[in-house]
Amino acid sequence: MLTEQTIQAFRASLRGKLIQPADAEYDAARKVYNAMIDRRPRLIARCVDVADVIAAVRFAREHELLLAIRGGGHNGGGLGVCDDGLVIDLSGMRGIRVDPSERTVRVDGGCTWGEVDHATHAFGLATPSGIISTTGVGGLTLGGGIGHLTRKCGLSIDNLLGADLVLADGRFVSVSAKENSDLFWAIRGGGGNFGVVTSFLFHLHPVRTIVGGPTLWHLDQTEKVMRWYREFIVSAPQDLNGFFAFLTVPPVAPFPEALHLKKMCGVVWCYAGPEDQAEKVFAPIKSFGPPALYGIHPMPYPMLQGAFDGLYPPGHQWYWRADFVKELSDEAIALHARHGAEMPTMQSSMHLYPINGKVHEVGKGDAAFSYRDVNWAAVIVGVDPDPANKARITDWTKRYFDALHPHSAGGAYVNFMMDEGQERVQATYGGNYAKLATVKKQYDPGNLFRVNQNIRPTQ
Numbered sequence: 001m002l003t004e005q006t007i008q009a010f011r012a013s014l015r016g017k018l019i020q021p022a023d024a025e026y027d028a029a030r031k032v033y034n035a036m037i038d039r040r041p042r043l044i045a046r047c048v049d050v051a052d053v054i055a056a057v058r059f060a061r062e063h064e065l066l067l068a069i070r071g072g073g074h075n076g077g078g079l080g081v082c083d084d085g086l087v088i089d090l091s092g093m094r095g096i097r098v099d100p101s102e103r104t105v106r107v108d109g110g111c112t113w114g115e116v117d118h119a120t121h122a123f124g125l126a127t128p129s130g131i132i133s134t135t136g137v138g139g140l141t142l143g144g145g146i147g148h149l150t151r152k153c154g155l156s157i158d159n160l161l162g163a164d165l166v167l168a169d170g171r172f173v174s175v176s177a178k179e180n181s182d183l184f185w186a187i188r189g190g191g192g193n194f195g196v197v198t199s200f201l202f203h204l205h206p207v208r209t210i211v212g213g214p215t216l217w218h219l220d221q222t223e224k225v226m227r228w229y230r231e232f233i234v235s236a237p238q239d240l241n242g243f244f245a246f247l248t249v250p251p252v253a254p255f256p257e258a259l260h261l262k263k264m265c266g267v268v269w270c271y272a273g274p275e276d277q278a279e280k281v282f283a284p285i286k287s288f289g290p291p292a293l294y295g296i297h298p299m300p301y302p303m304l305q306g307a308f309d310g311l312y313p314p315g316h317q318w319y320w321r322a323d324f325v326k327e328l329s330d331e332a333i334a335l336h337a338r339h340g341a342e343m344p345t346m347q348s349s350m351h352l353y354p355i356n357g358k359v360h361e362v363g364k365g366d367a368a369f370s371y372r373d374v375n376w377a378a379v380i381v382g383v384d385p386d387p388a389n390k391a392r393i394t395d396w397t398k399r400y401f402d403a404l405h406p407h408s409a410g411g412a413y414v415n416f417m418m419d420e421g422q423e424r425v426q427a428t429y430g431g432n433y434a435k436l437a438t439v440k441k442q443y444d445p446g447n448l449f450r451v452n453q454n455i456r457p458t459q
């Protein structure tokens with residue numbers, strides 16, 4: 001039992017706010033991006049510096065509280081919040097410092113990717129992230145990080161040079177290839193299992209303007225498009241990224257009215273190579289089909305990063321299922337065509353993110369993220385603003401997943417999973433799981449950090 005006196009002493013040890021159920025901001029502070037998640041923590045420590053994080057970790061351990069770490073709060077399964085325990089909310093830690101001469105950026109643990117892109121774009125630089133600007137750097141990076149620059153620059157973790165962490169015993173450590181290299185290995189894919197990351201150091205690439213946008217085809221073309229795409233994207237120049245999607249065309253400009261609210265299939269492209277080569281690179285895409293909509297333009301990189309933000313504001317119901325995929329067989333494509341056509345709501349979707357190109361240049365055992373030989377991370381999301389549609393979006397997602405899972409590589413990208421049990425977590429880390437469990441035992445033997453895709457310490 002926590003006494004009022006104990007809580008007051010904890011509050012006095014923090015520079016940031018300690019939020020409790022009776023406080024006016026409690027409901028806003030416990031809300032996460034996915035409105036299906038409704039958890040009520042006992043305390044929320046909105047940390048503003050490393051000292052606050054150390055105090056909060058120690059408090060949780062001493063009082064045996066369930067502990068969740070909140071970065072951007074985007075996690076599908078709601079792993080940035082817990083019932084009853086303590087939430088370390090990093091949203092008050094958002095400093096960013098670009099070093100243009102070293103081409104690095106130091107990012108605090110509570111930043112979102114839009115904030116990082118804003119800071120680095122001013123220098124004509126970028127590091128790979130995801131496809132939505134409001135996603136947290138913390139969770140996305142610690143799980144791997146897949147996005148528009150994946151084929152050219154690798155995963156976010158492949159560009160991580162170092163990090164600062166507060167460990168389960170309250171110690172503060174820096175990790176890199178040279179310092180605490182076992183922990184550095186583990187956090188590159190192992191999620192929030194090993195400590196609270198208070199800052200990340202990323203390598204930056206010269207990326208200012210990209211050529212990108214969607215190409216869309218009518219659904220009766222799905223099988224033909226997917227068969228073409230599966231060959232094209234694995235051998236395309238690494239400067240080109242393109243994820244396949246089933247989507248419903250939003251009823252807004254710049255989409256032509258004739259396509260509004262039509263279910264279609266398409267690819268969202270991002271070419272980050274020399275602009276004078278773009279026409280040549282896009283020529284086979286433009287001529288294939290040809291697409292019903294060809295929306296490729298030069299644009300600042302952050303514009304593409306924010307392109308889906310309006311379609312996916314916080315507060316919708318989300319149900320997620322995912323798999324890694326090595327090959328897209330004709331049989332799998334036929335199943336995709338069937339289930340893609342049955343998308344239950346406007347925001348529901350299926351994406352196939354390429355994880356080839358640069359990602360394949362890193363060995364399976366070089367970081368915790370082990371699926372280095374597959375070609376896609378597939379994700380099926382049932383999404384809708386109306387809670388009354390929860391069952392519809394959930395049923396469609398599960399049906400689609402059950403049909404395609406036998407055609408997958410086994411595990412799934414941890415950041416696209418909900419609570420799917422230990423077997424799934426182990427399948428995802430494959431041959432790296434045993435080493436992860438050993439590192440976990442060394443740094444978090446009591447499993448303090450367990451509100452995540454949990455790696456259990458070896459016994």
Ligand SMILES: Cc1cc2nc3c(=O)[nH]c(=O)nc-3n(C[C@H](O)[C@H](O)[C@H](O)COP(=O)(O)OP(=O)(O)OC[C@H]3O[C@@H](n4cnc5c(N)ncnc54)[C@H](O)[C@@H]3O)c2cc1C
Binds near residue numbers: 070074197
């Ligand atoms: C709309 C949307 C689009 C997405 N698009 C992409 C995409 O393009 N590419 C991609 O790779 N992923 C994508 N994701 C998935 C995303 O990577 C995960 O949801 C991720 O967990 C979000 O990180 P977060 O910090 O916002 O989440 P949170 O919910 O805050 O945290 C998620 C997990 O990470 C841990 N964590 C977060 N920050 C820290 C930290 N600083 N230290 C230690 N542990 C921490 C938490 O404990 C928790 O277990 C998307 C998600 C959404 C909702």
